[in-house]
Amino acid sequence: MSAPTVLGRDPSRLYVRYAIAGDVDAVAEAIRVEQTIEFPADLAPDWIQQEVVGQVEDRDEGSVVISYAAGVYAGGLGQVLNVLWGNVSLFEGVRVVDVQLPAPEHLGLRGPRFGVSGMRSLLGVASRPLLATALKPMGSSSEELAATAGVLAEAGIDLIKDDHSLGDQPWSPWRERVARCAEAVLDANEMAGTSARYLPSLNVPADEVLQRADEAKELGAEGLLVLPGITGFDAMRALADDDDLALPIMSHPSMLGSHVVNPGQGLDHGILLGLINRLAGADMVVFPNYGGRFGFSVEQCAQIRDECAVARPGVRSALPTPGGGMTLERVPEILDLFGQDVVLLIGGALHRGDLRTNATALRESL
Structure with missing residues (x-):
């Protein structure tokens, strides 16, 4: 893994580049005032100004x-995010384009529990890309979704998640x-000798998440499956x-x-x-791949x-999980960009034709 950009030399400080x-x-x-004291700087005591x-x-x-300074972002992930992008998110024409984290002993965040190597160990997959799909569509009964999940597990799909829209x-x-x-x-794992994992969506009321x-x-x-934009990164x-x-x-x-x-405006992709998903503990990060039904670029x-x-001391790496209208035919192209440390998330395309045949063909192609 490459090293992040060096923005400063003090390991106790959080450095942010704003375009x-x-x-x-x-x-x-x-920015420097709004993101800290939110008070007229010239009225603050000298030590606070410094x-x-x-x-x-x-x-x-x-x-x-x-x-x-460390005292400014102290208090956990919520305050780190508040300092990074809190009130300045209300400014026009400002975008976070680079971040240098403090040393682990100052940051105090564990990041992903498993990361890339841990996920490979859990699934018994040494080097190939991991495979994921979503249970769809909304309106299906629990019995129908479970039957689909069993077929996918038998076919060798590693990660079978709820569609994010499935709630209650x-x-x-x-x-x-x-x-x-x-x-x-x-049951499918036991019968077929596979090691699929089912990931239900925690798209549930906030007071019930834990x-x-x-x-x-x-x-x-x-x-x-967690939706941090709704449930919260912390x-x-x-x-x-x-x-x-x-x-x-x-x-x-x-x-x-x-x-x-x-x-x-905002934050770089x-x-x-x-980065923020990693800090918040995501082992796998879903996002729209280029060329799908959303507008992300290569x-x-x-x-x-x-x-x-990228190497960030104290924070394990995460698996990029590109999706959003991916097809089986695009798998080689996706691997050209992402390499082997990726989760291939292919949803609706597996259902065009026979689900078991398509899922098996995808697994065998890798």
Whole structure:
């Protein structure tokens, strides 16, 4: 894995490069104050101006690097994100384009529990790409979804997840669906000698997230699908850090698109969908691949790929999981961009024709 860009030399500080459309000096001054004391800087005591307010480390015609002291981002992932992008998210023409994390002893975040090597170990897959698909469509009964899950597991699909839109709908209530799909996958594994894992969606009320995660494990699920744009990044972090739960996590980008799609505003694709997902504990990161039904480019997908893998001390790597309208015919092309450390997420295309035949052909092609 490559090393991240060096933005500064103090291992205790968080460094952020902001691209700025406008007066760089004026906006930089606003950012360093707004992201820390949110108070007229000249009215603050000298020590606060020197030790608490963000410091401008570098600037050029279109960007600035600002660093933040350990005391400023202390308190967990929520405050790290607040300092990185909190109030400045309300500024026009500002985008986070690079981040240098503090040393692990200052950051205090564990990141993915399993990461790339851990997922390969769990699934018994030494080097090939991992395979994933989603249970669809909404409106199917729990029995229908479970039958589909069993076929996919027998065919050798590694990760069988709920579609992110599956919550607690009347056609397939959450507990009923999780119990039946988990049982179907475990039975198929035993019969076919496969090692598929079922990942139910935690698209559930906020006050039930941790309880439902525990319940999913009790019902036989062997992973979780989390929607951090809805449930919260720190909720995903809490799930990843729970030693009693200890399940791999796949993140889904629902509700996160508005942070990345405007090139002059928000966060770079790699920062939000790669780095922040890693900090929040995602072992696998779902995002729209280029050439699908969403508008991500090759370069933006490469950013996510790189941020999932780049060496960040104390934080394991994550598996990029490109999806969004992928087809079996595109598998070689996808592997050219992402390499072998990738989860191939192919959903609806497997259902064009015979599901078992298509899933088996995909598995055998790898």
